[in-house]
Amino acid sequence: MFDPITAALIRAAPALDGLDLEGLPKRLTSAFADIVSARIRLRGEAYDRVSPELTETLNELRRLAAAHEAYVALLPERENRAAAAFVAASAHQTCMLARSRTNGVSRIDATTVAPEVCATLLFLVAEANADAAECAKRIIPD
Amino acid sequence: MLSLRSLAQGRIIPILRAGIPDVVGSDADPVERALQALQQMLLRGVRRLAQQLRSPTDVAPSDGGVEPASAIFSQVKELCIEPIDGVLDADEHVFSLFAGPLHLANLLLSITYLVQP
Numbered sequence: 339m340f341d342p343i344t345a346a347l348i349r350a351a352p353a354l355d356g357l358d359l360e361g362l363p364k365r366l367t368s369a370f371a372d373i374v375s376a377r378i379r380l381r382g383e384a385y386d387r388v389s390p391e392l393t394e395t396l397n398e399l400r401r402l403a404a405a406h407e408a409y410v411a412l413l414p415e416r417e418n419r420a421a422a423a424f425v426a427a428s429a430h431q432t433c434m435l436a437r438s439r440t441n442g443v444s445r446i447d448a449t450t451v452a453p454e455v456c457a458t459l460l461f462l463v464a465e466a467n468a469d470a471a472e473c474a475k476r477i478i479p480d
Numbered sequence: 481m482l483s484l485r486s487l488a489q490g491r492i493i494p495i496l497r498a499g500i501p502d503v504v505g506s507d508a509d510p511v512e513r514a515l516q517a518l519q520q521m522l523l524r525g526v527r528r529l530a531q532q533l534r535s536p537t538d539v540a541p542s543d544g545g546v547e548p549a550s551a552i553f554s555q556v557k558e559l560c561i562e563p564i565d566g567v568l569d570a571d572e573h574v575f576s577l578f579a580g581p582l583h584l585a586n587l588l589l590s591i592t593y594l595v596q597p
Contacts, residue, residue, distance in 0.1 A: 411586035414593060423590070444481050448515050449579045451587075455481070458488045459587040465594065467490070474488035479481035 339367040347464070348428070350421040352409050357402070366428055369395050373435045396433055403429035407456060410463055420464045427460035431473055443478045452477075483526045495530040518556055518581040525552035525588060532595050550592040556585040 340348065345363040353359060376392050406426035410419055430453045444452040454476035461470035483495045500523055503516045529549035560582035567574040 410590055411583060414586070414590040419590065419593075446481075446519065446580050446584055448511060448581075451580050451583050455484060455584070456587065458484065459584075459591065462488055463587065463590045463594070467488075470488040471490065474485045477481055477485040477488075479485065 339363075339370060344424070344466075347421050347424050350418050351406060351425040352416070352418055352422050354405055362425065366425075366432060369399055370432050370435070373432060377435065392436070396436055399429040399433045402426070403433065403453075403456075407460060410460060423460040424464035424466055427457045427464060427466070427469065427473070430454075430457035430460070431469075434476060443480045444476075445480075483523055483530075487526060487530065492530045492534055495527055496534075498527075500524060500527075515578065515581065518559060518578060521552060521556050521559070522581060522584055522588065525549045525556065525585075528552055529588070529592060529595065532592075548592070548596075550589055550596070553585045553589040553592065557582060557589070560585065 340363045348363045349359050372392055372395055403426045406422040409422040444454055458470050458473045461473055486494045500520055504513055532549055560578040562576045564574045564576055
């Protein structure tokens with residue numbers, strides 16, 4: 339799924355305990371494939387019927403997104419900011435694939451920001467402008 | 481939301497042309513009013529960022545230029561954090577946060593690093 343330059347960017351993300359940076363491009367690709375195949379299999383059925391394996395994959399992606407997003411938000415001057423931003427945005431985007439399209443408008447409230455907004459801005463931070471433009475299509479204004 | 485989407489799609493002119501909505505009246509819920517005021521400031525910051533993208537040679541505010549987007553986002557951050565005194569011991573701190581606008585300001589601030597000379 340990722341070209342060699344993008345894969346190198348992903349491998350340059352901040353190191354975290356238990357995270358195999360070398361294998362991360364492959365892990366993201368495999369999560370993407372798992373989710374797409376589950377979507378095809380479920381076809382309109384309730385998303386609460388997803389398998390425990392897929393639930394674990396989604397939880398792993400959410401943790402990955404949250405950890406790397408925190409790096410970008412709190413330490414914006416880090417050298418590997420772009421790599422962290424790209425990993426977080428890709429993880430968000432892969433999770434969003436598993437989401438129903440009927441979630442309504444994108445929201446920013448007192449405590450949360452919609453993941454499609456975060457992912458879009460993170461792709462901009464990573465200077466992945468084409469990905470940001472594509473991801474922005476998921477932002478539904480009020 | 482529309483401005484953020486336009487920013488990501490490189491559509492700068494619609495951001496600059498869009499108006500800035502008013503904050504709801506004083507009879508509204510204070511949290512809602514505060515949230516809208518923060519969102520309005522964030523929108524001002526996004527517009528300023530769009531202006532910077534169109535004309536990256538900024539004049540410093542001290543030389544008659546306008547404040548950069550990063551200054552607006554930093555101001556939002558300050559407004560989103562309020563220390564609460566007297567809850568824990570003196571060396572431990574508790575804060576009241578508007579976590580949503582704070583996080584958005586942090587991400588937008590990261591983007592301004594890309595347009596700084």
